[in-house]
Amino acid sequence: MASKVIHAIYTDDDLLLQAVKQVRDARYHIAEIYTPFPVHGLDKAMGLEPTRLAIASFIYGLIGMSVAILMMNFIMISDWPQDIGGKPSFSFLQNLPAFVPIIFELTVFFAAHLMVITFYMRSKLWPFKAAENPDVRTTDDHFLMEIDASNHSVEELSKFLYNTGALEIKLIEN
Amino acid sequence: MIVGAIGLVYGFIAAPDTIEDVKEMMAADAHHGSEEVAVVENDTHLENPEHAEESHVTAEGHEGQEAHGEEASHGDEHYEHILHQLQNKPWAAVYIAAFFFFMIALGTMAFYAIQQAAQAGWSPVLFRVMEGITAYLLPGSIIMFVLLALSGFHFNHLFIWMDPEVVAHDELIQNKTAYLNVPFLLIRAAIYIAGWNIFRYLMRRNSLRLDEATDDRLHKTNFKLAAGFLVFFLVSESMMSWDWIMSVDPHWFSTLFGWYVFASMIVSAVTMIALVTIYLKSRGFLEYVNDSHIHDLAKFMFGFSIFWTYLWFSQFMLIWYSNIPEEVTYFITRIDDYTLPFFGMVVMNFVFPVLLLMNSDYKRINLFVIMAGIIILCGHYMDIYVMIMPSTVGESWFIGIPEISALLMFAGLFVFIVFSGLTKAPLLPKRNPFIKESKHFHY
Numbered sequence: 001m002a003s004k005v006i007h008a009i010y011t012d013d014d015l016l017l018q019a020v021k022q023v024r025d026a027r028y029h030i031a032e033i034y035t036p037f038p039v040h041g042l043d044k045a046m047g048l049e050p051t052r053l054a055i056a057s058f059i060y061g062l063i064g065m066s067v068a069i070l071m072m073n074f075i076m077i078s079d080w081p082q083d084i085g086g087k088p089s090f091s092f093l094q095n096l097p098a099f100v101p102i103i104f105e106l107t108v109f110f111a112a113h114l115m116v117i118t119f120y121m122r123s124k125l126w127p128f129k130a131a132e133n134p135d136v137r138t139t140d141d142h143f144l145m146e147i148d149a150s151n152h153s154v155e156e157l158s159k160f161l162y163n164t165g166a167l168e169i170k171l172i173e174n
Numbered sequence: 175m176i177v178g179a180i181g182l183v184y185g186f187i188a189a190p191d192t193i194e195d196v197k198e199m200m201a202a203d204a205h206h207g208s209e210e211v212a213v214v215e216n217d218t219h220l221e222n223p224e225h226a227e228e229s230h231v232t233a234e235g236h237e238g239q240e241a242h243g244e245e246a247s248h249g250d251e252h253y254e255h256i257l258h259q260l261q262n263k264p265w266a267a268v269y270i271a272a273f274f275f276f277m278i279a280l281g282t283m284a285f286y287a288i289q290q291a292a293q294a295g296w297s298p299v300l301f302r303v304m305e306g307i308t309a310y311l312l313p314g315s316i317i318m319f320v321l322l323a324l325s326g327f328h329f330n331h332l333f334i335w336m337d338p339e340v341v342a343h344d345e346l347i348q349n350k351t352a353y354l355n356v357p358f359l360l361i362r363a364a365i366y367i368a369g370w371n372i373f374r375y376l377m378r379r380n381s382l383r384l385d386e387a388t389d390d391r392l393h394k395t396n397f398k399l400a401a402g403f404l405v406f407f408l409v410s411e412s413m414m415s416w417d418w419i420m421s422v423d424p425h426w427f428s429t430l431f432g433w434y435v436f437a438s439m440i441v442s443a444v445t446m447i448a449l450v451t452i453y454l455k456s457r458g459f460l461e462y463v464n465d466s467h468i469h470d471l472a473k474f475m476f477g478f479s480i481f482w483t484y485l486w487f488s489q490f491m492l493i494w495y496s497n498i499p500e501e502v503t504y505f506i507t508r509i510d511d512y513t514l515p516f517f518g519m520v521v522m523n524f525v526f527p528v529l530l531l532m533n534s535d536y537k538r539i540n541l542f543v544i545m546a547g548i549i550i551l552c553g554h555y556m557d558i559y560v561m562i563m564p565s566t567v568g569e570s571w572f573i574g575i576p577e578i579s580a581l582l583m584f585a586g587l588f589v590f591i592v593f594s595g596l597t598k599a600p601l602l603p604k605r606n607p608f609i610k611e612s613k614h615f616h617y
Contacts, residue, residue: 041616054534085495097491 004150004173005031006157007134008166010143013039019145019164020045026160029148034138053122057115064110068103134172142167259567264576265330266566269321271580273418274442274558275588276314277435281443282307283374284407284436285474290377290400295611296470299462302601303451305381307443309595310588311374315367322363322418326356332566335424347424354424359417366410373403384605393607411436419558423565426504428493434485435561441478441523442554444471445547450592452540459601462613465538472537472546476527479550482557483524507564512571515556522553555581 010016016039023030030046043050073092076082076099081089088094120126138144149157149171158169286304289297325332334340335354341347347354377399384392412432420431428434448471454460493501508516526549536542563571603609 058532085497087495097487097494100487100491 003148004154004171006147006149006154006161007168007170007172008145008147008161008164009135009137009168009170010145010165011141011167012165013143015165016143016145017042017045019161019166022164023145023147023161028152028157028160030145031148032146034133034135034144034146036139036141036143039143053115053119056118057111060114060118061107061111063114064107065103067110068106069099071106072099072102259569262331262566263571264580265325265332266562267576267580269332270555270558270562270577271584272314272317272321273562274555274581275310275584276318277439277558278442278446278588279308279310279314280370280407280411281436281439281441282447283311283370284404284411285440285443285447286377287373287400287403287407290396291404293397293608295608296467296615298603298606298608298612299460299615300447300451300467300471301381301603301606302596302599303454303460304447305378305599306596307446307450307592308374308378310591312371313587313591315371318418319360319363319367323360326360332562333422333424335421350424354421359421362413362417366414369406369410370403373399373406377403381603381606382599385600385603387605390605390607408436411439419561422562423504425500428489428501428504430485430489434482434489437478437482437485438554438557441475441482442551444474444478445550447471448475448543449547449551450596452544454596454601456540462602464616466616468540468543469534469537472531472543475543475546475550476531476537479523479527479531482554483520486520486523504564507568508560511569512560512564515560519553519556519560522549523557526550526553 008019010019013035016033016035020030020033020042024045024047033042033046035042076095077090077092083089084098087098092099133139133144134146135142135144145166147157147161154171158171161169282304286301286308288294289301289304324330326336328336331337335347335350336356341351377396380392380396380399384390384396415432415435416427419435420427448468451460451463451471452468455463490505493505496502527546530542530546531537559573559577606612
């Protein structure tokens with residue numbers, strides 16, 4: 001199946017947002033958008049599903065908290081109780097205030113690191129991966145919208161995109 | 175201007191409440207006086223071995239107050255303490271409620287100044303709400319000043335260092351008299367109050383004049399005033415918290431107490447802004463406020479709740495860990511005698527808002543914001559309660575008629591003044607340079 005896509009390049013993020021709305025209203029399918037920086041509200045304009053990363057992060061935080069609690073309980077209470085400043089050393093609950101900073105740090109540590117790793121895995125990123133962006137200018141100051149053109153008249157679509165303010169329209173066949 | 179109608183009606187509904195409450199509170203006070211005498215008479219002939227181990231904080235606190243009970247037995251001295259504690263109780267209740275609402279107004283002023291100084295683009299549609307809440311700053315601070323002056327003239331014994339007989343027997347307080355003395359306290363209080371109110375008056379006036387102005391010069395003036403206010407506020411607020419709260423327990427000190435009170439203040443203030451905004455919005459005013467504004471306020475509520483917990487815990491953990499007797503008494507009285515309010519407020523101020531406001535969608539739902547807001551306000555009332563009560567009434571605490579009626583009275587006064595303040599100006603600062611951005615604010 002030969003797929004045809006059109007690359008439309010914009011130079012302004014507000015213009016891009018407006019164009020995204022127009023393209024979606026006209027029932028064309030946007031495959032991907034490449035931007036040099038995160039464009040505020042673009043995900044909503046494109047109709048992407050809200051991210052579930054926050055839920056994952058909450059769960060990771062809970063895991064971190066549990067690990068820290070179990071770890072501190074094992075180290076400081078059951079395995080090798082130590083008398084530090086005369087604090088109760090045989091009771092987890094009475095010694096809890098001393099453990100709170102550690103529990104907090106490990107919660108943050110687990111949530112942050114696992115969230116980043118999850119993000120990389122979900123977006124299929126790893127070290128030395130070849131860059132996917134079709135046009136290097138999207139890393140500088142240009143915005144590229146990739147529109148699926150397989151079932152549409154290329155002529156009509158290009159004209160439409162030109163009217164939305166695209167600076168450059170390119171047909172890619174592969 | 176149409177805003178007037180509902181605001182005033184609401185205010186007038188609240189006003190009778192306040193007068194009733196005043197009567198109720200007076201009745202409660204009188205009732206209490208007679209009850210206390212009865213308590214003393216009934217209990218003198220009971221055995222009291224368990225009272226022998228009364229906490230030493232209250233004991234040392236009331237040493238000097240037994241002017242006319244010197245020849246009495248130990249049992250009588252103890253009831254003397256309880257009597258003084260109970261006599262303190264209605265005063266402390268009024269003091270806590272007065273401070274709580276005053277604190278909300280002051281915190282709102284600080285939040286308003288932060289928005290002005292940061293040139294925030296999202297909040298100008300809420301400026302008039304904030305200005306309305308700061309309308310309570312002047313009456314609230316005058317009430318606080320009067321209460322302090324009454325303490326200074328020995329109408330009550332909230333501040334034991336104001337009692338010369340206590341000071342005569344207490345070397346620690348003697349060494350602090352250069353700072354802790356009644357005239358200087360009142361002078362300081364007058365300076366803070368005058369400063370806050372002058373800034374408030376000027377910023378409010380400029381904000382109103384800006385509506386009619388032809389250029390943005392007044393906006394710049396307000397920016398400078400806001401920056402000046404913040405500098406003045408951070409110093410004065412910190413000293414205010416030492417003077418008005420920490421000194422009820424003059425032996426104890428904590429270096430981050432000012433921040434701790436500030437955290438309580440700002441989170442209560444943001445919560446109050448959110449509640450008033452939602453209320454006005456539900457009555458059809460504030461047409462430009464959308465759920466993104468509520469979302470931002472809820473984010474602040476969430477964030478400052480965590481900030482409060484952080485400071486609460488920092489203060490607690492350092493004192494708990496070092497376990498120095500002169501510091502740790504503060505928490506021992508609170509944990510032993512005030513177990514439920516002390517830990518209850520942590521649940522109310524931290525666990526509840528965190529779990530409820532964590533979800534980004536919930537921050538946009540008015541019902542959740544109101545629920546969390548009410549819990550947060552109750553929790554911070556408890557916070558102030560736990561700061562003041564242990565040092566003034568000791569073990570004889572109870573949330574009864576004086577506390578609730580004092581709270582209701584100041585709540586009524588607060589609502590009345592805030593809503594009549596809201597009616598005095600159009601609710602949209604139309605000439606603010608950021609107003610367009612704020613109207614379209616969308617996240």
